[in-house]
Amino acid sequence: MPDPRRATPRTDTVLADPALTAAAGRLGPALVRDVVHDVLAACRTGLVEPGDVAGVVLASLPATATTLRPVLNATGVLVHTNLGRAPLSPAAVEALAVAAGTSDVELDLSSGRRGRRGRGALDALARAVPDAGAVHVVNNGAAALALVTLALAAGRRVVVARGELVEIGDGFRIPELLESVGARLREVGTTNRVRLEDYAEAVDENVAFVLKVHPSNFRVTGFTSAVPVEQLASLPVPVVVDIGSGLLAPHPRLPEEPTAAAALRAGATVVTASGDKLLGGPQCGLLLGEAGVVEGLRRHPFARALRVDKLTLAALEATLRGPLPPVRAALEADPAELLRRARALAAALAPDVPAEAVESVGAVGGGGAPGVELPSAAVAVDERWALPLRTGATPVLGRAHRGRLLLDLLAVPADQDEALVRAVRAAAGAP
Numbered sequence: 171m172p173d174p175r176r177a178t179p180r181t182d183t184v185l186a187d188p189a190l191t192a193a194a195g196r197l198g199p200a201l202v203r204d205v206v207h208d209v210l211a212a213c214r215t216g217l218v219e220p221g222d223v224a225g226v227v228l229a230s231l232p233a234t235a236t237t238l239r240p241v242l243n244a245t246g247v248l249v250h251t252n253l254g255r256a257p258l259s260p261a262a263v264e265a266l267a268v269a270a271g272t273s274d275v276e277l278d279l280s281s282g283r284r285g286r287r288g289r290g291a292l293d294a295l296a297r298a299v300p301d302a303g304a305v306h307v308v309n310n311g312a313a314a315l316a317l318v319t320l321a322l323a324a325g326r327r328v329v330v331a332r333g334e335l336v337e338i339g340d341g342f343r344i345p346e347l348l349e350s351v352g353a354r355l356r357e358v359g360t361t362n363r364v365r366l367e368d369y370a371e372a373v374d375e376n377v378a379f380v381l382k383v384h385p386s387n388f389r390v391t392g393f394t395s396a397v398p399v400e401q402l403a404s405l406p407v408p409v410v411v412d413i414g415s416g417l418l419a420p421h422p423r424l425p426e427e428p429t430a431a432a433a434l435r436a437g438a439t440v441v442t443a444s445g446d447k448l449l450g451g452p453q454c455g456l457l458l459g460e461a462g463v464v465e466g467l468r469r470h471p472f473a474r475a476l477r478v479d480k481l482t483l484a485a486l487e488a489t490l491r492g493p494l495p496p497v498r499a500a501l502e503a504d505p506a507e508l509l510r511r512a513r514a515l516a517a518a519l520a521p522d523v524p525a526e527a528v529e530s531v532g533a534v535g536g537g538g539a540p541g542v543e544l545p546s547a548a549v550a551v552d553e554r555w556a557l558p559l560r561t562g563a564t565p566v567l568g569r570a571h572r573g574r575l576l577l578d579l580l581a582v583p584a585d586q587d588e589a590l591v592r593a594v595r596a597a598a599g600a601p
């Protein structure tokens with residue numbers, strides 16, 4: 171038996187393999203070298219044959235230079251926080267590729283002078299929300315709220331209902347955000363009820379604005395009351411409305427979800443929202459409202475610290491102007507068609523892999539439309555495949571339900587059905 175240590179090739183010899191040189195050009199030499207080192211270590215212990223080293227390295231290289239892995243979202247949750255919220259539309263992905271190079275993001279090509287940064291995205295947003303006198307885009311929803319608060323209420327008070335002191339997720343609390351930029355809170359009402367008089371009594375010369383926050387990830391039912399924007403607009407201070415999910419106009423399936431258009435028409439001074447929830451675009455924060463106020467926010471010194479990237483601007487514009495993004499398309503999905511797909515998938519898995527097509531219930535998730543049930547369909551498989559599915563070549567995240575794993579199709583693009591079948595077969599150890 172030859173000593174595997176002596177038969178192990180040298181790093182440089184392996185790296186000289188033309189396939190690995192090409193991979194190094196694509197992924198970077200450091201990344202390829204790291205994988206070569208790992209495989210050579212395995213070769214020294216006899217786990218890998220010396221003649222197989224280059225092949226094993228090639229098979230172990232990641233597809234791209236990022237450690238991010240694409241995951242099939244079979245949870246039935248449309249906007250999944252841990253999966254990066256809204257997946258972008260193909261049009262937005264194409265726009266990203268354009269913006270990734272050098273582009274006219276801040277240049278007027280005809281005059282050769284500096285142009286308004288992101289004018290295409292801002293114009294598209296203004297067109298999508300005609301009730302807004304002006305629009306601005308920042309890094310995320312929290313940044314939008316921070317900017318309005320900092321600009322209008324630093325050292326002053328913000329009046330907010332106790333029932334709207336929301337924690338969004340991962341410990342992010344809106345009241346703490348407001349205080350962190352120098353505002354003091356004046357809480358009114360109780361957990362379940364607040365009246366216009368509560369707000370009216372709290373408003374004095376120290377109050378910069380009244381804030382209405384959409385309870386976007388929970389519902390309070392029973393003996394409740396909240397004050398609609400049109401009534402708050404009768405108060406002698408501006409009204410800022412954080413609608414959260416970024417629904418610009420009403421959607422028939424989400425009748426209770428606040429929209430930017432409705433809030434502005436009801437008299438909101440400024441509306442803030444996220445771009446990567448129900449709008450279905452990239453992570454960003456939208457500021458929509460009275461021209462003078464929004465223009466002031468745009469020119470505030472701190473706005474520069476919240477400025478969005480060219481990639482974001484490109485993806486946002488394509489989301490607004492292009493075809494329906496996946497989140498919106500899924501909202502429109504026909505449950506009968508989802509069930510047909512689930513049956514076809516179950517049939518494709520049979521007979522090696524036991525699977526059953528079932529009706530299921532999906533959700534918007536990610537801080538939008540709490541409690542709304544979206545009729546969907548799923549393939550139910552053995553719960554023990556959850557781990558191999560997550561860690562397989564194409565990771566799949568399903569939803570545990572009554573001792574089975576549901577692979578819900580609501581957020582799975584139809585062109586991924588074959589990939590889903592392959593992933594389940596692999597997880598189940600089927601040929």
Ligand SMILES: *Cc1c(COP(=O)(O)O)cnc(C)c1O
Pocket residue numbers: 310311312313336338344383384385386387412413414415443444445454455536537538
């Ligand atoms: C999601 C959400 C936010 C935070 O937005 P990000 O884009 O995550 O920063 C703020 N307010 C409400 C009501 C939300 O739902």
